[in-house]
Amino acid sequence: MRYIETLINYSFLKNIISILFISLMFLMTQDIIFSSDGGTSAANGQIIIKESNSNLGYLFAVFFVTWIAFFGYLFFMSKKQENIIHDIKELENIISNEKS
């Protein structure tokens, strides 16, 4: 039982970290992805670097695809973990039935 609890707690922690991570990534990148000039702005509002933003979409696509793949795989592993917890519980039931 202790092992199962550890697994459940671990999944919860992982979900929290994932949500925080996605939120922070979004907050960090939205300025340059959705800005019209694609450059970095100085403190007084003047643009100090002007770059063509025509390829920003490609950069964002790479970033997006990469993270979708990683989170997809982590989700796949969490599903596997759930199956394992289910199997362990089933085995516990079988053993307790045999004992009784």
Place this chain on the structure above:
Amino acid sequence: MINIKNSISNATLLISAVIFLISLYLIFIWVPTEINQGIAQRIFYFHVPIGWLGMISIIIVAISSFIHLITKNEKWDNLAYSSAELGIIFASLILVTGSIWAKPIWGVWWTWDPKLTTTLILWFFYLGYLMVRSYSPAGIQSKQYSSVIALIGAIDAPIIYMASVWWRSAHPSPNIPMDLDSKMLITFLISLLSFTILYIYMLNKRYNLKKIEGKIDEIYRNIN
């Protein structure tokens, strides 16, 4: 012992998250834009670490499979399988991110360049390995067949690395230029570190799950 292992695993995930945030800041905001390729060059900070890890994966699969063939120890097979599963994700990402980079730079999504073609072959090796494991009857034979696929697949890794040197290729050279801007080098190294830590975390997680799956299967077999 389980708690200690979980703590280490959680710490790895946390470290990975922090370094990833730093690397994202560096990639999107801090690093200067390359003069010829423009913003599309920043794709390399994702693409190159993913490419290295995709190649390292097949080497891990091959070495583990080789040891498994000699020792018949299950833990090496578990490691090989876990690495192959991660390998196909990284190999797919190499192809996808490479295609996305190629479109603005070469004007095409795909070309039969030696580097791209050999990478596609690597992807097929991973696919072959996992298909043999999925569709063959469970047992030692499927593990042996897949091990042989992994050993052959590992030959492809150095070929991919050297493809742009050995053949006329439009793909950039595998070596880091000596005159590379220090900010670009730092960004690349931090990105490589962040992907590597995430890779270690995921490999460790998958390996542990595979080990537990094996033990549960064994218990079921004994009960039945």
